[in-house]
Amino acid sequence: FEPSVRYLLRDGELVEYADAKLHVLSTTLKYGVGVFEGFRAYWSDEDQQLYAFRVADHMRRLIDSMRVVEIDGSRDIGVLSEQLLGLVRANELRGNLHMRAQVFVDSSDGKPEDTGPVSVFMAAIPMGNYFGASGLDVQISSWARLSDRSMPPRVKSIANYQNGRLAMLEARRNGYDAALLLTEDGHVAEGAGYNVFMVRQGRLCTPPATDSILEGITRDSVLHLARNVLGVDVDIRPIDRTELYSADEIFVCGSAAEINHVSSVDRTPIGDGTAGELTRQLQHAYRQAVVGRVAADQQWAQPVYPT
Numbered sequence: 001f002e003p004s005v006r007y008l009l010r011d012g013e014l015v016e017y018a019d020a021k022l023h024v025l026s027t028t029l030k031y032g033v034g035v036f037e038g039f040r041a042y043w044s045d046e047d048q049q050l051y052a053f054r055v056a057d058h059m060r061r062l063i064d065s066m067r068v069v070e071i072d073g074s075r076d077i078g079v080l081s082e083q084l085l086g087l088v089r090a091n092e093l094r095g096n097l098h099m100r101a102q103v104f105v106d107s108s109d110g111k112p113e114d115t116g117p118v119s120v121f122m123a124a125i126p127m128g129n130y131f132g133a134s135g136l137d138v139q140i141s142s143w144a145r146l147s148d149r150s151m152p153p154r155v156k157s158i159a160n161y162q163n164g165r166l167a168m169l170e171a172r173r174n175g176y177d178a179a180l181l182l183t184e185d186g187h188v189a190e191g192a193g194y195n196v197f198m199v200r201q202g203r204l205c206t207p208p209a210t211d212s213i214l215e216g217i218t219r220d221s222v223l224h225l226a227r228n229v230l231g232v233d234v235d236i237r238p239i240d241r242t243e244l245y246s247a248d249e250i251f252v253c254g255s256a257a258e259i260n261h262v263s264s265v266d267r268t269p270i271g272d273g274t275a276g277e278l279t280r281q282l283q284h285a286y287r288q289a290v291v292g293r294v295a296a297d298q299q300w301a302q303p304v305y306p307t
């Protein structure tokens with residue numbers, strides 16, 4: 001495996017790709033204790049600049065995740081954000097990127113209740129489309145989305161990801177591109193790495209943050225773009241499975257996944273299988289927002305290189 005980047009970051013220090021290691025007896029490896037973030041940066045040919053998207057908001061969620069799963073260490077959003085951008089500059093990356101921050105409990109002989117010592121790794125890696133296809137055939141999973149009674153779905157705890165993984169493997173085995181999971185009581189929650197929106201009876205709708213979803217930053221961007229750029233109201237309300245079958249448009253969204261339309265749910269076609277009108281408008285607005293062309297007042301798109 002030839003890594004395409006030279007450096008990763010460990011606790012703020014540059015380390016060679018091959019040296020970014022964790023001990024096999026660490027709590028993280030034994031018990032899945034850790035949290036992470038995934039974000040993107042977008043290259044603009046026009047500006048000859050790389051823009052990192054909503055870095056501070058991701059770092060804020062990383063710190064929330066640490067608090068919820070009780071991992072030690074006070075962290076500063078500004079310091080973490082500057083470390084990540086510094087890593088991108090050190091690797092001299094100019095192109096679309098996926099960036100990661102991963103927080104591990106790096107004890108020498110881990111116990112499940114360990115809260116430290118903590119190691120923070122960061123990486124920035126070139127990345128194109130997340131889904132091979134545009135237009136997803138989606139299966140409603142037989143796995144329920146984990147519930148806040150047992151695990152914290154709203155934060156990015158690495159242990160949560162077994163849930164989406166099993167749903168994704170089931171969907172792939174059955175010939176689908178992606179899975180959507182329902183809550184324990186049957187409401188639409190989200191996918192393995194993406195939130196979901198639908199357009200039905202002329203209304204844009206998405207599940208509330210209390211229906212076992214990760215509080216997605218792309219979801220938040222879509223809410224803002226719909227309301228403030230397109231002038232479209234959004235209903236944040238519980239969604240039933242059968243509403244999806246009768247929806248006019250459905251799309252999923254995430255930092256890695258971006259905004260991708262759903263062509264069918266359980267083989268029931270959605271619209272004519274192509275991206276619907278509102279989905280296309282939101283995709284366009286999002287592509288503009290990530291390079292600071294719309295919603296510029298939000299300061300979401302941050303230049304990586306000196307201007």
Ligand code: PMP
Pocket residue numbers: 038164190191192193194195213214215216217218219253254255256
């Ligand atoms: N749900 C889950 C389970 C995820 O892992 C992700 C990806 N972080 C999302 C939703 C989308 O969140 P965001 O837009 O913040 O990337």
